[in-house]
Amino acid sequence: MGRKILLDKINVPGIKTYEVYRKEGGYASVEKALKKMTPDEVVEEVKTSGLRGRGGAGFPAGMKWSFIDKKSGNPRHLVCNADESEPGTFKDRYLMEYMPHLLIEGMITSSYALGANLSYIYIRGEYMWIYKILEKAIAEAKAAGWLGKNILGSGYDLELYVQIGAGAYICGEETALIESLEGKRGNPRLKPPFPAVKGLWQNPTVVNNVETIAAVPWIVNNSGADYAGIGIGRSTGTKLISASGNIKNQGVYEIELGVSVYEFMNSDEYCGGMQTDRPLKALVPGGSSVPILPAHLIYKTAAGEDRLMTYESLSDGGFATGSMLGSGGFIVYDDRACIVRNTWNFSRFYHHESCGQCTPCREGTGWLEKVLWRIENGQGREEDIDLLWSIQSKIEGNTICPLGDAASWPVAAAIRHFRDEFEYHIRFPEKIKNRDHFVNEPFEKVKRLIAKQEI
Amino acid sequence: MERSQIKQEINITDTLMNRINELISHYPADKRKSALLPVLHEVQDAHDNWLSIDLQNKVAEILEIQPIEVYEVVTFYTMYNQRPIGKYMFEFCQTSPCCQNGVEDLMDYTCNKLGVKVGKPTADGLFEVRGVECLGACGYAPMMQLGDFYQEHLTKEKVDQLIADCKDGKITLHDK
Numbered sequence: 001m002g003r004k005i006l007l008d009k010i011n012v013p014g015i016k017t018y019e020v021y022r023k024e025g026g027y028a029s030v031e032k033a034l035k036k037m038t039p040d041e042v043v044e045e046v047k048t049s050g051l052r053g054r055g056g057a058g059f060p061a062g063m064k065w066s067f068i069d070k071k072s073g074n075p076r077h078l079v080c081n082a083d084e085s086e087p088g089t090f091k092d093r094y095l096m097e098y099m100p101h102l103l104i105e106g107m108i109t110s111s112y113a114l115g116a117n118l119s120y121i122y123i124r125g126e127y128m129w130i131y132k133i134l135e136k137a138i139a140e141a142k143a144a145g146w147l148g149k150n151i152l153g154s155g156y157d158l159e160l161y162v163q164i165g166a167g168a169y170i171c172g173e174e175t176a177l178i179e180s181l182e183g184k185r186g187n188p189r190l191k192p193p194f195p196a197v198k199g200l201w202q203n204p205t206v207v208n209n210v211e212t213i214a215a216v217p218w219i220v221n222n223s224g225a226d227y228a229g230i231g232i233g234r235s236t237g238t239k240l241i242s243a244s245g246n247i248k249n250q251g252v253y254e255i256e257l258g259v260s261v262y263e264f265m266n267s268d269e270y271c272g273g274m275q276t277d278r279p280l281k282a283l284v285p286g287g288s289s290v291p292i293l294p295a296h297l298i299y300k301t302a303a304g305e306d307r308l309m310t311y312e313s314l315s316d317g318g319f320a321t322g323s324m325l326g327s328g329g330f331i332v333y334d335d336r337a338c339i340v341r342n343t344w345n346f347s348r349f350y351h352h353e354s355c356g357q358c359t360p361c362r363e364g365t366g367w368l369e370k371v372l373w374r375i376e377n378g379q380g381r382e383e384d385i386d387l388l389w390s391i392q393s394k395i396e397g398n399t400i401c402p403l404g405d406a407a408s409w410p411v412a413a414a415i416r417h418f419r420d421e422f423e424y425h426i427r428f429p430e431k432i433k434n435r436d437h438f439v440n441e442p443f444e445k446v447k448r449l450i451a452k453q454e455i
Numbered sequence: 456m457e458r459s460q461i462k463q464e465i466n467i468t469d470t471l472m473n474r475i476n477e478l479i480s481h482y483p484a485d486k487r488k489s490a491l492l493p494v495l496h497e498v499q500d501a502h503d504n505w506l507s508i509d510l511q512n513k514v515a516e517i518l519e520i521q522p523i524e525v526y527e528v529v530t531f532y533t534m535y536n537q538r539p540i541g542k543y544m545f546e547f548c549q550t551s552p553c554c555q556n557g558v559e560d561l562m563d564y565t566c567n568k569l570g571v572k573v574g575k576p577t578a579d580g581l582f583e584v585r586g587v588e589c590l591g592a593c594g595y596a597p598m599m600q601l602g603d604f605y606q607e608h609l610t611k612e613k614v615d616q617l618i619a620d621c622k623d624g625k626i627t628l629h630d631k
Contacts, residue, residue, distance in 0.1 A: 084591050085589060085591065086589075087550045087551055087552070087588075087589040087593070088551070088552060088589075088593050089591065089593070090591045090592055090594055090595075093591050093592075118483075124591070125492075125496070125532070125534045126534070126590050126591070126600055127591070128496075128603035128604075128630075129603050129604055129630060132603075132630055161481040163481070163489075163492065163493060164492060164493050164496060165492060165532070166492050166495065166496065166528075166532035166533070166534040166535055167532050167533035167534035167587075168531065168532050168533065169588070169589075180492065181489060182486070182489050183488035183489045183490065183491035183492060183518075183520075183524075183528065184488075184491075184524075184527075184528065185527055185528060185531040186531065186532075201483070201486060242593060242594060243594060244552040244596065245551075245552050245555055245593075246555060250594035250595070250596075251594045252594065284551075288550075288551065288589075329593070331551060331552055331593070333555070336555075337555060341554075342551055342554075345549075345550060345551045345554060346550075346551060348588075349550055349588050349589065352588050353588065435559065
């Protein structure tokens with residue numbers, strides 16, 4: 001059994017309530033930090049732990065904290081990003097729904113480290129029932145003296161509130177999230193200035209993912225060095241993986257970073273192998289934005305090494321033969337899946353979610369969706385594949401925020417690894433009329449119709 | 456009928472106003488506008504799940520901001536409805552993992568059963584079917600959102616049951 005530090009108590013009956021959570025040792029990190037540590041000492045522990053942002057970017061959390069501007073004297077804020085919306089990702093929801101006090105404890109300890117006296121949890125609008133759970137948990141924590149003025153007689157004050165979004169993927173981008181928290185449209189801001197200098201209401205602000213903040217209590221209770229002892233290399237600690245698609249046991253798993261992709265996919269402790277006897281075709285290991293991997297690059301890297309669940313191993317080979325750990329949205333496809341249809345599905349998502357601020361993304365995501373739709377619906381032209389390649393290459397890197405890149409990468413990877421499937425759609429429109437076209441006749445069986453072309 | 460011509464009766468009850476004031480208190484006194492998103496949710500829930508221009512103007516008045524600041528937010532976020540919608544809105548997640556688990560067939564089934572097309576309410580205004588983007592329930596697919604709650608691991612039988620429960624008034628849309 002892999003070590004659990006976030007979900008170790010999730011099956012304790014009543015852990016959702018304050019009483020049980022406290023009895024199980026909850027809020028110990030707040031006591032330790034406020035009574036025995038300076039804020040900078042907490043920051044140092046988090047730096048030592050090597051904890052990386054769990055929202056997708058993987059930026060070292062301690063370093064992000066150390067950028068917060070303390071010189072200006074302006075009020076500081078910690079904002080928790082609970083706007084979980086990356087397709088394939090549902091881990092934060094699990095944590096918040098079943099262990100709301102772990103997040104609140106993490107928010108208090110982390111706010112103390114940053115010197116923030118007013119902090120927020122920004123949760124996506126669709127998680128309305130979890131918003132209510134968090135509001136209730138905050139009220140319980142406040143009644144028990146963990147929030148408010150002069151917490152534990154330490155002289156430290158903190159108010160914590162939940163803010164609800166209203167259905168916009170873009171608000172997961174930290175500056176868009178801040179705009180939304182200010183009551184505006186979720187248009188990402190130009191950086192610099194970074195939120196650590198000018199964030200919420202132009203005050204120094206740190207935005208961290210739910211899972212990142214939830215790891216802080218363990219690090220404070222134990223030590224940064226203990227946390228760094230879990231995992232491999234720069235992939236320290238544990239990670240929540242949201243596993244979905246054509247596998248037996250879909251759900252949220254906490255893994256020690258470094259477990260092999262093969263073990264994660266096939267062991268009964270985790271995914272338990274494929275859903276049916278249909279073979280594995282492709283994997284999106286880190287949410288819809290990251291490059292899709294074809295079967296031969298899933299368990300082994302191009303160099304022939306075992307592929308591991310780490311930031312480094314999943315990106316081994318760059319975009320040519322690798323992908324990314326991203327948010328840990330692990331989507332598995334068997335041979336019933338159509339890569340063209342799936343890529344169109346993702347492109348529709350990005351088109352819908354583009355904020356419209358930057359032309360390459362606003363226009364380009366729409367073009368990607370339309371061209372993919374026509375290929376999937378038997379109206380594709382030979383030149384469409386190169387057209388898609390050209391569009392995605394013109395979006396990538398040319399937008400204010402990473403949504404443009406996120407929209408481009410899945411298209412580029414699908415063409416890179418599955419170009420013959422696109423060609424098949426274009427050359428044999430009569431064979432793809434039904435949306436379930438690969439269910440009865442998987443692509444492997446008709447592949448011979450297409451002479452393989454590499455790009 | 457033009458959207459702007461549909462009248463909506465505005466009723467800001469004391470309970471609603473108390474909740475609005477509580478939400479406003481979550482932000483510094485000079486940052487009332489920050490409460491806009493949560494306030495719009497509360498107001499919409501209390502007004503048949505949609506926001507007419509008059510109602511949006513009322514929200515602007517309460518938060519002491521310009522009406523345009525409300526309009527631009529309402530038009531940006533998908534959860535705010537600018538027209539009357541079916542009372543029971545079945546919002547199916549139609550992103551990749553849900554598709555792999557058969558949501559498209561299930562949406563077709565639901566539309567046929569209700570005799571509607573996606574995005575058009577039933578004649579009695581009771582039901583509407585919509586396809587939405589990823590709801591963060593990929594491991595529990597296929598699924599939909601109904602009011603404030605998720606209905607997961609859906610099957611045709613479960614959809615039948617939900618429709619029956621809605622007709623019988625057994626479904627709670629909002630937890631207030």
